[in-house]
Every structure is written in structure tokens, then in C-alpha cells.
Amino acid sequence: MGGKKTAISVVIEKTSTGFSAYALEIDGLATVGNNISEIKENFNEVLQYHVEYLQEKGEKVKLTDFEISYQIDLEQVFEYFTVINKTAFAENYAEINQSLFRQYTKGLASLSSDKMQQISRGLHKLADELSDLTLV
Known part of the structure; x- marks a missing residue:
């Protein structure tokens, strides 16, 4: 991906059972958790799976190519x-x-x-x- 990082805005929302989060820029990147710390851990795991998928498709991408910004109201x-x-x-x-x-x-x-x-x-x-x- 080069030197420029891809920004990912992750929206965190309260649910009846905890929290959910999803990326605005990449469809399908979403997770749930009991608290905000767990949401961050889980989202990093989801992003890692996404990076592995892109690598399998032949893209030269690393986890460090992304910059995550968490958003909450x-x-x-x-x-x-x-x-x-x-x-x-x-x-x-x-x-x-x-x-x-x-x-x-x-x-x-x-x-x-x-x-x-x-x-x-x-x-x-x-x-x-x-x-x-x-x-x-």
C-alpha cells in the first residue's frame, strides 16, 4: 500500500447486550463486545482477518497500513x-x-x-x- 495509511473510522454503538462496532469505509468489518476495550481488541482481530484475506488475493498490504479512529457519540x-x-x-x-x-x-x-x-x-x-x- 505504500507509505500512506488507509483511515478506518469505526463507529461504536451501545446495544442491549454490550457494544457493537463497524467500519464506515469497508463493508463487512464489524464486531461486538461487552465493553470498549473488548470492542477494540475484537476489531483489531477482524481487521487482521481482512488483511490476511487481501494478502491471499495477492495484495501487498499489512496491518500497519491502516489507521483506526474510534467514534462514539x-x-x-x-x-x-x-x-x-x-x-x-x-x-x-x-x-x-x-x-x-x-x-x-x-x-x-x-x-x-x-x-x-x-x-x-x-x-x-x-x-x-x-x-x-x-x-x-
């Missing part, structure tokens, strides 16, 4: 990660009015793409801060 994030205090997150990381933020996370207020990006940056900022810590 805002309501599901805060339903899944209940440990994150919405009020504190809104104030300290998303810099959004707390009441409005709670409406966003419950699906009661529409969310612009700019606000979605702002919240996403806040989540990444929190993740970066946590990943740099070592408990002593």
Missing part, C-alpha cells in the same frame, strides 16, 4: 465513563456552561461540530494529563 461516552464528573469536566476541560453540557450529554440540546470538537479536545486533554502521571 457524546451521550454514550459519559454513560460509559460514569467516573467522569460532568460538571467538573465541563468547567475544567471543555470550558462549556455546565447546564448546557449536561443537556448535550443527555441528547437534549443539539451540538454543533465546533462544540463537538471543543469537547473532544477536552477529553484528549484529560487523557493526556492522566497518561503522563505515575502514582507513587
Whole structure:
């Protein structure tokens, strides 16, 4: 495939029994799992099978030729990660009015793409801060 990676957007959705996920760009790449970690593991396995299939057809492709981006809606994030205090997150990381933020996370207020990006940056900022810590 060369030096350029093929982007795969994987949509994660809550189901009555756990989670499901599917690739937007490649039909048939889908999986299920009990939690988000399991979804990621299972999707990597599904992608590996897809790569092996392509190799059998003669394509020169490797697993590392793909870049996966997992997508989940805002309501599901805060339903899944209940440990994150919405009020504190809104104030300290998303810099959004707390009441409005709670409406966003419950699906009661529409969310612009700019606000979605702002919240996403806040989540990444929190993740970066946590990943740099070592408990002593």
C-alpha cells in the first residue's frame, strides 16, 4: 500500500447486550463486545482477518497500513465513563456552561461540530494529563 495509511473510522454503538462496532469505509468489518476495550481488541482481530484475506488475493498490504479512529457519540461516552464528573469536566476541560453540557450529554440540546470538537479536545486533554502521571 505504500507509505500512506488507509483511515478506518469505526463507529461504536451501545446495544442491549454490550457494544457493537463497524467500519464506515469497508463493508463487512464489524464486531461486538461487552465493553470498549473488548470492542477494540475484537476489531483489531477482524481487521487482521481482512488483511490476511487481501494478502491471499495477492495484495501487498499489512496491518500497519491502516489507521483506526474510534467514534462514539457524546451521550454514550459519559454513560460509559460514569467516573467522569460532568460538571467538573465541563468547567475544567471543555470550558462549556455546565447546564448546557449536561443537556448535550443527555441528547437534549443539539451540538454543533465546533462544540463537538471543543469537547473532544477536552477529553484528549484529560487523557493526556492522566497518561503522563505515575502514582507513587
